[in-house]
Amino acid sequence: MNDKLRKQFLEEGFVVVPALFSQYETGSLRDHYMRLRETGSYPGDTAGVDIGSDDPLKRYPRMIHMHRWDEMSLRWMIDARLNECMTALLGREPYAVQTMLYFKPPGARGQALHQDQFYLNVQPGTCMAAWMTLDKSDEENGCMRVIPGTHRMDLQELQKKTDVPNVLSSQIDPSMVDESRAVDCVLGAGGVSVHHPNIIHGSNANNSARRRCGLTIRYIPTTTKIQLKWDVTPDGRFPSAFLLRGEAVPGVNNYNPRPKYVPGEHMPFKGCESWI
Numbered sequence: 582m583n584d585k586l587r588k589q590f591l592e593e594g595f596v597v598v599p600a601l602f603s604q605y606e607t608g609s610l611r612d613h614y615m616r617l618r619e620t621g622s623y624p625g626d627t628a629g630v631d632i633g634s635d636d637p638l639k640r641y642p643r644m645i646h647m648h649r650w651d652e653m654s655l656r657w658m659i660d661a662r663l664n665e666c667m668t669a670l671l672g673r674e675p676y677a678v679q680t681m682l683y684f685k686p687p688g689a690r691g692q693a694l695h696q697d698q699f700y701l702n703v704q705p706g707t708c709m710a711a712w713m714t715l716d717k718s719d720e721e722n723g724c725m726r727v728i729p730g731t732h733r734m735d736l737q738e739l740q741k742k743t744d745v746p747n748v749l750s751s752q753i754d755p756s757m758v759d760e761s762r763a764v765d766c767v768l769g770a771g772g773v774s775v776h777h778p779n780i781i782h783g784s785n786a787n788n789s790a791r792r793r794c795g796l797t798i799r800y801i802p803t804t805t806k807i808q809l810k811w812d813v814t815p816d817g818r819f820p821s822a823f824l825l826r827g828e829a830v831p832g833v834n835n836y837n838p839r840p841k842y843v844p845g846e847h848m849p850f851k852g853c854e855s856w857i
């Protein structure tokens with residue numbers, strides 16, 4: 582992450598970091614998620630997998646908060662390269678709060694234009710998304726599209742949108758945005774785009790014969806408060822904010838303890854000694 586990218590983020594509300602991860606790494610991660618999706622159901626699934634459905638999103642529904650139950654997701658969430666990127670853009674250490682995976686197989690609907698902050702229960706709205714593409718993503722298979730500079734806009738109400746099928750069945754009032762200014766984030770597998778929570782963005786349908794799998798990881802600084810609404814542990818915490826290093830700002834959030842590596846119980850991995 583260099584000064585040029587930091588300046589671009591401030592001015593445009595997003596940056597694209599091509600090939601932050603290797604094709605080999607992202608291929609393994611993608612195969613891991615495909616295997617998980619094809620073989621089970623998980624906490625956070627809104628519906629089961631319907632392998633006979635005509636709707637590609639019912640055959641491959643999105644997964645959420647995988648890091649709560651999948652060690653590989655947790656390790657990616659705290660990856661040093663992502664940490665470095667997000668620290669540079671947030672100006673302080675990022676705290677990991679959410680993982681989400683869209684498989685986006687051929688024929689899958691897109692996501693109409695929206696601002697993430699509309700859906701996020703954090704104040705101030707500094708929850709940033711690192712969106713990593715696990716397949717080559719381009720105009721044909723529905724890559725991420727952003728409207729530069731719209732991160733300076735206030736949060737806009739969403740309207741119902743059902744004429745063009747889209748994942749959220751809603752969109753920003755089209756009179757508020759000039760969609761012709763949208764930029765396609767064309768990326769090879771392993772590329773990452775980082776988004777400000779207010780930037781207007783979305784994606785078109787996958788009109789190709791190729792999958793377009795994308796992993797979103799969200800981060801906040803410790804000064805940002807997670808508003809506790811429906812997703813709360815019995816002892817009053819948001820279940821998946823991990824304080825992985827540094828110090829919490831007192832009185833803002835209660836973080837989960839740092840996960841531990843337990844020899845004999847967990848599969849060893851590079852650097853596992855420092856997680857005991």
Ligand SMILES: O=C(O)CCC(=O)C(=O)O
Binds near residue numbers: 685723782
């Ligand atoms: O993965 C996509 O196609 C869009 C994802 C997106 O806009 C989001 O997660 O906010």
